[in-house]
Each structure stands twice: as structure tokens, then as C-alpha cells.
Amino acid sequence: MGPDARLSNEQSALVASWFEKHGATLKTFARRRLGSEEAAEDVVQDALLSAAVAVSKGEKAEVERAFLLTLLRRRIVDLLRKTVRTRRVADEYSQIIADQATTIRDEVYAVAAKRWNVPPAAALERAEFWEKFNQCLDKMPTLMRQAMVLREIDRLPTPEVCETLGISKANLWTLVHRARLRLRADLGPLMRSGRK
Amino acid sequence: MRRSIRHLLLVLTLRCEDADEIRLRQHYGESDRVEALAERLHRMICGTCRRSKPQTEVLDEAMDQFAQIEASDR
Numbered sequence: 045m046g047p048d049a050r051l052s053n054e055q056s057a058l059v060a061s062w063f064e065k066h067g068a069t070l071k072t073f074a075r076r077r078l079g080s081e082e083a084a085e086d087v088v089q090d091a092l093l094s095a096a097v098a099v100s101k102g103e104k105a106e107v108e109r110a111f112l113l114t115l116l117r118r119r120i121v122d123l124l125r126k127t128v129r130t131r132r133v134a135d136e137y138s139q140i141i142a143d144q145a146t147t148i149r150d151e152v153y154a155v156a157a158k159r160w161n162v163p164p165a166a167a168l169e170r171a172e173f174w175e176k177f178n179q180c181l182d183k184m185p186t187l188m189r190q191a192m193v194l195r196e197i198d199r200l201p202t203p204e205v206c207e208t209l210g211i212s213k214a215n216l217w218t219l220v221h222r223a224r225l226r227l228r229a230d231l232g233p234l235m236r237s238g239r240k
Numbered sequence: 241m242r243r244s245i246r247h248l249l250l251v252l253t254l255r256c257e258d259a260d261e262i263r264l265r266q267h268y269g270e271s272d273r274v275e276a277l278a279e280r281l282h283r284m285i286c287g288t289c290r291r292s293k294p295q296t297e298v299l300d301e302a303m304d305q306f307a308q309i310e311a312s313d314r
Contacts, residue, residue, distance in 0.1 A: 072310075164297070197307050225260075228299065
């Protein structure tokens, strides 16, 4: 039986208020890591219920959103670990590699050959940069995005990411590397704008 | 001796793509000394990789900031 078995009125009110305040952010966070809207909704609900139970047991949530995100991340990792057994990770990996094999090299050289002339600090302050960054992440194949997000954004240790996704260390770095190449290719035009 | 030859071969035959992946792992402290040396030597002779290092650094910075952005409403 899950943490949602019996919630007091107080806990239910807490969950509802969290959902109203943070629901959209939490769902986007989960969708990015799971690759499915439905799974994201379920895991967010589950995480909010666990958070309400944890708070009622005396756990402190000083920074509400950070507390919820930490809990949600834990739930997502658990879910990915559970599904890795039924998921055809090897097939997903081969498909990504096959798709990219012919284009990736040209892409990276084309990008790298042109110098980025927008100062990094200025670029990172631009809304356009993040919009593009998000778009690129969203259109990546699920396994590639998961590898990149778990390792580079969530900063989970390499062995943990490999175990969670059911891939080897070498495959993990190949995926993360190719994900970065895609980002570079997509962000390139933005980083060269303004000057010739 | 055999190991030294293998290391020397790595230095001499490193491709841009591999050098780029080494730079990524280096950022997380997951490359060894031989790879780091091979990458550095490769970069000395490869203009494309010299230009691509700053791009990698921008992405490193972006990854650091993205977690904060995800947690905010931006």
C-alpha cells in the first residue's frame, strides 16, 4: 500500500496547494526524465503524496520546491530502475547510434569550424538561449535525454546513472557526448549571431 | 613497454570526436592521465578542437545553470 492510503484533511489540503503552486514545474521536470506525459503525472502525484506524509511525520521542507523536486527525483530514479528490466534499452541505444552515425560527424565539424562569438555570460542570460536549449532537449530520443539529464543536470554519479538506465559506462558517455553535439549544433546559430 | 606503445598510439591517432568526448569526461574527472595528455596534444595541432573547447565550456556552464532554471518558473 502506498503513502496515499489514508490522507488526513490537512495532508490533502497540503497536496492540493503544492499541486497548484508547483504542479506545472514538477510535471515538466518529470516528463523530461521519463519521456511520457502519463508517467510524469503519476509520478508527480505519488511524490506529492509521499511529501505530505513525510511532512506530517516531522520532515522539514524549508525550501518547498527544492524539497519536492528532491523527492520527485528519487521517485523518478526508482521508477526508471523498475522499468529498465522490461525496457529494450539495447534496442533504443542501437537505434540512436544508427540514426546519428551518418550525420553526427559532419554536424560537429560544421559547428566547431565556426567560432562562437557571443560571450558565454551574455548568451546564458538570453531567454532565447534557454528556449532553444529546452526545445533541443525535448526533441532528443528518450534514452539520450535521460542519460544527459541524469548525469549532467541532476549530477547523479556515473555508476548510478548506468544502473538506473541499464547501460554501460562507455554507452553512457557516448550518449551524453552525442546529446551535447546536438545541443551545440542547435545553439550554434544563436551563438554566432550579431557578428560575422 | 607494450602499454607505452598503446599510450603513444592513442596520442597519435586520436580523432576529434574522441578528443571531444575526453573533454566531456575530463569535466567530471572521469578521464585518465594518458587520455588527458592525448587530448591536450591533439588540441595543439587541431584548430577545430581548439575552437570547440570554448563551446564545451559554454555547455558546462549551461548545465550548471539549467538545474536552477528548472527549479524556478523561468
